[in-house]
Amino acid sequence: MDDRKGLLVKTRIPYCFFMLWAVLLLMPTAPLLAQDDSLIDPEFTTMMAEVRSxxxxxxxxxxxxxxxRxxxxxxVAENTQEAIQCYFMYAEIYLDLxxxxxAQFHLDRMNEQLETVEYFYGNAASLYIGARIASKEGNHHLGLERLNEAKKESNDRNLLNRITLMEGEFYSLIPNSTDRSITRYNALRENSDPFERDYLKARAFRALAEIYSAQGEVRNAISNAESALNLARDNDFAKIFERCNRMLVDLYQKTGEYDKAIPPVLSLLELRDSLYSAESDSVKSRRLNELLNKNLLEQVDRQEAEIAELSESANRSEITAILTSAFLTIISLLAVSLYRNNQIKLRTNDLLQTKNRELQLARDAAVQAMEAKTNFLSTVSHELRTPLYAVTGLTHLLLEEKPRKNQMDHLKSLKFSGDYLLNFINDILQINKIDAEKLAPLxxxxxxxxxxxxxxxxxxxxAKEQNDQLILDYDSQIPSHLLSDPVKLSQIFMNLVGNAIKFTKDGEVVxxxxxxxxxxxxxxxxFEIRDTGIGIEKERQADIFDSFEQGSIQINREYGGTGLGLTIVKSLLGLFDSEIHLESEHGKGSTFYFELKMKCKDQLVEELPFEITPADYRFDELHLLVVEDxxxxxxxxxxxxxxxxxxCDIASDGTQAIELAKANTYDGILMDIHMPGISGVEATKEIRKFNAEIPIIALTAISLDDSLEExxxxxxxxxxxxxxxxxxxYEKIGENIAQAKMKGTIS
Structure with a gap:
């Protein structure tokens, strides 16, 4: 543009813009004009069809x-609806280029007009352009949200088809959304659009060809590319025609069908020498730029004319105009600021949503990892306890068969190893239950x-094996009866005192x-547990309560153990809202101490010590059903x-157990819980349907407390x-089966 025109644009637009604001502000409020598609001139519809073509x-x-035109x-017709459609098409073309x-300028012009008229197609078109702009800025998720809103505003078939095409493009750019993209393109392959049926089909075929080519489905890619090429040739869709030819050349080379690649190559050579040559492109580009600039200037002139007309009709004094202009300057600055803040807010919200999704995925992964860990440990527990049952059971049987002295030593060692493995498994499961929050102090x-x-x-x-002296220094002022969890307290002291004994030789544990x-x-x-053992080096004291930590590798090799005892103590004390503390000096012993808050029950009567005499049960007449796989x-x-x-009789699975229990009379059933097919729990429920009296003892390798209720x-x-x-x-068999049979005989 020349200098005069440039100066006009620089100086007149702000003043006219502010005057428009002033007039609009001072005009009486009027209801929005409602319009529908019936107001559009058929001649205008024909013009727009030509533009699309x-x-x-x-x-x-x-x-x-x-x-x-x-x-x-x-x-000329002063038709707001037609003007909105023109701004819409301008924005589409500018986005194509x-x-x-x-494009943003024409979108703003659309929105200005939409403020004065109720036009659902225009609302949908505005959202559609906003979605395309969001996609250009790399925000595909925001674009999809705007497209979803646009579909709610209008049922115009052509616009809905355009939205479907845009959704396919968005999903093709979003990871792991290719299937959604293919669904959209397939829907357009058989569209019945009133204006762009063949163009939409060609775009869909071309996009599917590109997707299948990227996935390595060459035959599907060729089929879709040829369909797109035929439509492009018949309708002069230049870009699609060129793109499909290039694609087919590459695809036929991949399949080795070089003879079929010749026609696309020749087509590309013809294109190079045709109207789409470099020189022609240059002329076309120059002409296009002239038209674009001319269009923008005309739009500015139209705005100025509208503002001038509104300014004249307002008939306001110069002072009022100046004051209003100043006032609106401030408002405009605030509007610009609000617009920018809103854009920042949108981007920030999108970023926050993305981060929230990432955090949610991370949280779900952590929960799944914890569940996998719990399930793994439960499975490991069952799988290890089953062979341990064989080790400890066979060891017990061999010890009762009066083995030779040298065999006795070996069997005792075997029994010790089995007990050690069992304690190790119990320690791991104890930590697992605490981590899974399945334990609470009673x-x-x-x-x-x-x-x-x-x-x-x-x-x-x-203590005797280590030549240690165990000393209990108990304060008589402590109430004789308290409310607490004796089992967990025993676990805490067993671990602490046992640890002290293990690392103390020829000393004392107090x-x-x-x-x-x-x-x-x-x-x-x-409470305090003090020993005179080897002590702990200062630099290792901070890690001593971590899992599998024992001070050093040398200590671990010399003294053995799982390294879980102090971890269990720390976790159990945490259930009582207490912390354990350590004071130690290397070579001079260690002191562990902590404090517990317990409710007093002084009104209870002191227990009288007495010895429980084991019951004498008769086992020789019992006939049992053992269910074990x-x-x-x-x-x-x-x-x-x-x-x-x-x-006893043996049943190898739950189904056989049910059949034997129906066909025979047993004094009791020993039921393994975890079996293939019908589990012990399901088998027990079935047996109870026809025999509610027979004693059933569950034998299980699972030690999770919450499974007992089941x-x-x-x-x-x-x-x-x-x-x-x-x-x-034997005691459980006596209490539940032998005693029940004895009562039945007496009665």
Whole structure:
């Protein structure tokens, strides 16, 4: 443009823009004009069809010239709806030519007009252009959201088909969304669009060819490319025609069909020498730029004319105009600021949504990892306990068969190894249950002095082997009865005292319990476990409570152990809202101490010590059904029962167990829980349907507390966890089966 025109654009637009704001602000509020498609002139519709045709043939100069004529028609007719369609097509063409600012300018003109008229097609078209702009800026998710909103605004078939085409392009750019893209393109292959049926089909075939080519489906790619090429040739779709020819050359080379690649090559050579040559492209590009600039100037002139007309009709004084102009300047600056802030907000929201999705995926992955860990450990527990049952069971049977002295030593070593493995498995499962938040401290009656005495008595043999002296220093002021969890307290002290004994030789281990204070019905008790052992180096004290840590590799090799004891202690104390502390000096021993808050129950009567006499059960007349799928375990269980002169039948699965229980009379059933096919729980439920009285003892290698309720609910009378101690095994049979038979005989 010349200098005069440039100056006009620079100086007149702001003033006119502000004057427009002033007039609009001071005009009385009027209701929006409602329009529908019936107001559009058929002649205008024909003009727009011509614009679409030129645009689809990539004849942008002719398309713009036709669009200019359509725009003038809308101006003469003063038809807002037609003007909106013109701005829409201008924005489409500018986006095709990658002129984003110009496209945004015409989108703004559309939105200005939409504020004065209720036009659903225009609303949808505005959202569609906004989606294309978002895609140009790389925000495909925002573009898809706007397309979804556009589909709700209008049911215009051509616009909906354009939206479907754009969705296919968006999904092809989003990872893992290729199937959605293919679905959209397939829908357009058989479209019945009133204006662009063949163009939409050609675009769909070409896009499918590109997708299949990228996926390595060469035959599908060739088929779709040829379909697109035929449509492009018949309708002069220049860009599609050229692109499909290039694609077919590459595809036929991949299949080795070089003779079929010749026609596409010749077509490309013809294109090079035709109207689409470099020189022609240069002329066309220059003409196109002239038209684009001319169009923008005309748009500016139209705006100025509208503003001038509105300014004259307003008949306001110069002072009022200046004040209003100043006022609107501020408003305009605020509007620009708000617009920019809104754009930043949109981008930020999109980024936050992306980050939230990533965080949600990370959280889901962490939850899945935790669930996988829990399931893995439960499975490992079952798989390890099953062979351990064989080891401990066979060891028990061999020890009872009066082995030779040298065999006795070997069997005792085998028994020790089995017990060690079982303790290791129990430690891992204990940590797993705490991590999975499946443990919570109970609040039951607890004699603390008795708990400590039982722990020390149970560890006396280990202390003797180390030539250690065990000392309990117990404060008599501690209430005799408290409410706590004696089982978990025993686990804490067993681990701490056992650890102290393991690392102390020819020394002493002192357990101290002191009442710190009473606060109402609560007692605060201080505990200390002190030893004179090897101690812990200062630099390793911070890591000593981590899993599988024992101070050093040398200590681990010399003293053995899992390295989980202190981890379990720390986790269990965490359930009581307490922390463990350590003071140690290398070579001089260690002191572990912590504090617990426990509820007092002083009104309870002190327990009187008494000895429980083991019950004398008769086993020789019992006939049992043993349900066990493992062959080795069948042999071991049968031999352990025969030691007590108990006869039995064997069922290898749940189905056989149900059949045998129906056909025979048994005094009781030993039911393995985890079996292929029908599980022990399901088999128990079926047996209870026709026999509600027979005692059933569940034998399971799972030690998770929450599974016991399921066993009892199914109808089991008791549960024994494998591998079990023989004494406990016989005791459970006596309590549940022998005693039940004896009562039945007496009655």
């Amino acid at each position: 030129f645009r689809n043939q990539d004849r942008m100069v002719e398309a713009l010239e036709s669009l200019d 359509a725009t003038k028609h809308a101006e 990658d002129r984003l600012p110009a 609040e039951v009656e607890c004699n603390l002095h008795k708990v400590l005495n039982e722990v020390l008595n149970g560890l006396q043999q280990s 357990v101290i319990a002191r009442l710190l204070r009473r606060e109402g019905e609560y007692a605060h008790v201080y 493992n062959k080795i375990n069948q042999v071991i269980t049968r031999k352990m029962l025969s030691k007590k002169e108990i006869s 066993f009892y609910a199914a109808g089991c009378n008791d549960v024994v966890t494998k591998p079990f101690k023989p004494e406990l095994f």
